[in-house]
Amino acid sequence: MQVFLQLGLSFVLLAAQCTPGAAVPSSQCRRQCGTVEIPYPFGIDPNCSLAEGFDLSCKVQDGISKPFNGDFEVLSMSLTEGTMRVLNYIVANCYNTSTRSMEFMGRYTGFVGQPSSPYRLSDVQNRFTVIGCNALYLIADKNGTGYQGLGFSTCRNFSDLVDGSCSGIGCSQTMIPKMMYNYGIVSSDLFNTSQIWEFNRCSYAVLMEATTFNFSTTYVSTTKFNDTNDGRVPMVLDWAIRDQKCDVAAKNKTGTYACLSSNSMCIDSVNDNGYMCNCSLGYKGNPYLPDGCQDVDECRDNPCPSGGVCHNTVGGYRCSCRVGRKLESNTCNPDIGLIIGITVGVVGVMVIIMIVVFWGQMIIQKRNLNKVRQDYFQQHGGLLLFDRMKSENGLAFTVFSEAELVQASDNFDNSRILGKGGHGTVYKGIIKNNMPVAIKRCALVDERQKKEFGQEMLILSQINHKNIVKLLGCCLEVEVPILVYEFVPNGTLFELIHGKNQALQISFSTLLRIAHEAAEGLSFLHSYASPPIIHGDVKTSNILLDDNYMAKVSDFGASILAPSDKQQFVTMVQGTCGYLDPEYMQTCQLTDKSDVYSFGVILLEILTGQLPLKLEGPEKQRSLSLIFLSAMKESNLDAVLVSYVKGQESMELLRGLADLAKICLDMCGDNRPSMKEVADELNRLRKLTTHPWVRLDMETDAESLLGGESTGGYQIELSGYPMGESEDQPINPRSSYYAR
Template sequence: MEVRILQLGFGVLFLLVAQHAPAIAIPSSECQRQCGNVEIPYPFGIGENCSLETDFAVSCEVEDGISKPFIGDHFELLNISLAESTIRVLNFIASFCYNPSTGSMEIGGVAGLDASDSPYRFSDVHNKFTVIGCNTLAYISSSNNTGYQSGCVSTCSRMSDLTDGSCSGMGCCQTEIPKGMDYYSADFERGFNTNMSRIISRFSRCSYAVLMEAAAFNFSTAYITTTKFNDTGAGRAPMVIDWAIRNGTASCEVAKRNETGTYACLSSNSECVDSVNGPGYVCNCSHGYQGNPYLPDGCKGVIVAFFILIIFSFSGYLIFQKKKLNKVKQEYFSQHGGLLLFEKMKSERGISFTVFTEAELIHATDNYDKSRIIGKGGNGTVYKGIIKDKMHVAIKRCALIGERQKKEFGQEMLILSQINHKNIVKLVGCCLEVEVPMLVYEFIPNDTLYELIHGKNRALQISFTTLLRIAHEAAEGLNFLHSYASPPIIHGDVKTANILLDENYMAKVADFGASILAPSDEGQYVTMVQGTCGYLDPEYMQTCQLTDKSDVYSFGVILLEVLTGQVPLKLDGPETQRNLSSHFLSAMKENNLDALLASEVKGQESSEMIRGLAELAKQCLDMCGVNRPTMKEVADEIGRLRKLSFHPWVQVTDTESEGLLDGASSTTGFEIDVATTTGYPMQEGQFDFGPTKLSEWASGLVGWMFKSRWSVWVLSQLQSCLCKDF
């Protein structure tokens, strides 16, 4: 029986000199720590003074242009595990083949390994003695203190009896090995293979035996009919070897004494553990640490490393999300017309307008705190904010808008930024880097006209004259939008709640969330009617076409609120009185306007002025938009009626009043007929200086001088004196 044994003493490399071992030396940082794709951690090393001892030395060689690590007598090293204290190598496969020329069986390859007097032991946990063949009996034995010897029989009758993946004695068998083996030899029983010519004619002429890693083996029936098993790994198979710091030391107890200065667990956060396969010990990082326990400070806190990893991961995530957010913001900015806005701002000087960042508005509103809400509506929520810790503003977070509005938003912002009218809330700036744009307006402190007429500020008992003045200012603001903005702007949601009042109770038209841009075209048709019930133009609801006359209709409702003190829509009471507009038109038709007038209006204002205001409201509420006056005509008429309220003795011709209400406008808002008022021209002898006539003459003179912009107060005092004297 020919037995070839390779001394796993790995030649000279596994000769130990435990009794004269030098003190542990720290490897140089210049030592090579990788060969090919295999890491070589200390205590292993490549090069002089790079390993703990010569038994752990690794050579890095080039085969077929590829760098490969080798240990011992040319055993290729597959990997090293510090945590499990193992290495994986390629072990040689022993073969037992029939030689037709001699008619005998011959052993090939390496039939045994010797690792005695070394740090290495064959792993009983990971390896199995594996035999492949038909009618094959192979032995494995160890000559060390274990006295171990075992065998494995593999038989074949029919190919159909063989199964892929099954190694239970049919074509393949495996057997376990004991702990502590540092030597083994393998042999085949020659007398077991009888009638080889018959076997060879049906199966392969070779059988195989090897100590190998069990997890790396999966039986294939092709191993019986071909030489594939031996050829696949070039006559080698993976094997696992346990290693430890042995040095003749029996346990950690002795090693920790460190009497010879050879204690290998150098990290302060490491601990010694007795080897589970043979004498000696291994080093592990203490609980909560990981790394290399054989190096000083080699074991690092897992928690620290974990937190560092979390911090880096989180930082990377934040950077990614920030880039993603910036990209989204840029898309929103472009989508809402920001580029168009900036180009216009560059080309047109004198535009006072700021494009705010989202972060600035979040800071200004304390992250949109509920306590900062000053208004809510269908078009969004309005917050009071403080920009740069000093300027008070109103910040409106708009509700969702359609694609058409998104396309026009930049242009609309540009238009609003150029509007500078005392009766329109000034647009300070906007934020375009969000999904739905946010608008920043000047802050108006005294609430709305709605609150002044119907709500919490009603107790202030503002005079009708003041209410009329506020209505006139609002009309002037809307007239500016319709007539002087380019292109014109249609407000779309005119109501008393959108007429703000500043510190002097001056009207400021606000909330352009439902606004659109003229001129009229197909784009003016909307898919969803917006506005407020009670103010909506009936024609707009029927045609879905918003026009400047839709604003006029809504303003007519405001005039009714000023005259009657009632809300536009009541949910209780008689059905005929629920809608203020319908109730008013019925009252006008029945000549019963007094029943609707507010108490502060009845008997305190001239009937002519009240009648004129009611007629104006009636025309604004005409069901047909083309019959309604323009906002300019409305503003001019209210201005005329205000002057009539201030000076009831100023005569207004019937022709002029009717013409204005019919749509014609006058230049001054009123005219004085001197001939009628003073009696001019007079015939000689007709000059009557009686008290009555003189009083009439004085009144006419006052009117004429008022038209010439004389002081109203001086003239009224003059009239008073004249009346007293006569």
């Protein structure tokens, strides 16, 4: 027999008495060590715990603060369950092929306590776990309960092992009794392991939390199990205030009784003698502090039946029903007795008076509600909308009532949510004629936007472009307006590149088409809307796809009409990190070139298949724009292109698309092309993919509209029609153009 535990390591605090004192800890006591909360009765500073046995230490390891109970790192603790989770050390026993004997590997481990200490080994949550082939270990509590138990696991072949199974083949788990406050582990080398050492050199034993363990066959074939947290695994301790049960401790409330809150109760420990404190029913908090248990407002969760009214009380709540109903079997049923009594007692004029009063109240309430709705309607410019709609009979725009949209969205049920963003939440709705729509409940708008909302709705309602989500109507009789758009069912470009629709493996030519269509939509907003509309949040998740995967630009609203005064300078950053125009970050002035910069990032996503911003890794590798511009500067475009893109298209085409992205990402907005120029260039690049007779030659000295220094133009020889020319135009046999 070989002893691996000499009871040398221990919880230093476990040997201390845990008799509590009546003093209340200072408010200056620290209650956090690293990420672990340290609630009273525990403490990490002097005079900050209930008793010496509850003292912990806060140590810094590898630059991180961690709480320790003696030598054991504390993971968490629970006041309501009376438990503490710590990291316990694994015993390892390995076969030496040279000496043909078993040798200890790792750190001696143990758990030593005394009857007066707060802690007991949890018999419910812990299991004595043994891993290995022909492994035999003894766990003993000689100084406490006198318990001795065996842990034994065996196997003949590695193929006998099964992941997740810990029933004796390669792994076994044994329960321990209650009231254990220390233990030791003894390993036996009676079994000859020389026949199996090739796939199982080491065996392990540890007392650990059962729910955190899942057996893996790699624990037998490697040292992986002993590598976990430096050879440590979670173990659960039951803690309590020992030596007294509740019936004795409660009699001494003016002395050492630990349940100081007047709204607390004493609970006997289920593991050995002692007691714990819990807040009374209807209260929550820390029962070990005066006034630590506070009343719970149960009415926040609306526990009453439908039609009932909840009234919070001290330590509980009560439900009541409307007049004419009474609470029966947790249901508000009509009070038949009251109704009959009133009906019999009230005759003639009294009945008429009641009816008049009732209808009068209903009319007043309805008038008040209508007045509120009318105020909102006028505030948001509803009268202006109605006047224009009457004068322009062809205006395809609907002003919905709140009731219509509530019914269309099942009262804005969470199951109808299509997405959430900085400007509001979008729900799927069904309006008349079973027409699906997207209903957007906007976020709060400022006073300027409220005054101009009706005028801006008129402008947005007249936008009719195949690549822009159509605004069908709005609701103005609510505090924050609700917008109604056409429903686009096929997800977003972001999902097509990065997300759940990535598996569709859409061709690069299709992605290029989607980008071209999105550019056409943005170009329309910039160039043809009056006044021009700046999107302000161009990104792949705001490019929706219809049934035919045609792009539709979405998420533009009243807050993004091109401003013409000082109100264009804002204090809150608009847009999404990774797509933001760096020039906007400096000037706080949103322009159409800000949208161009964001669209350049979209082109990078298509070319590289990468996210625009990574939160991890070196700082220079987090921004996709910086990575791309660095690669272009070093003439190393091939390094950032995604593999399937290189396999589908020629490098000349990809370089053309990369050059377009590069000029879109220029730090100076004036050097960027307009959105119309971007759309025209994408149209030309698309034609390269559909005309196999087109030959591209790089011209390094040609002047390009892509920027100051030439990044390479494309001279095109056509055996058909030059790109951008119609059939009735003369054919130039060496027509050339440059990316704009």
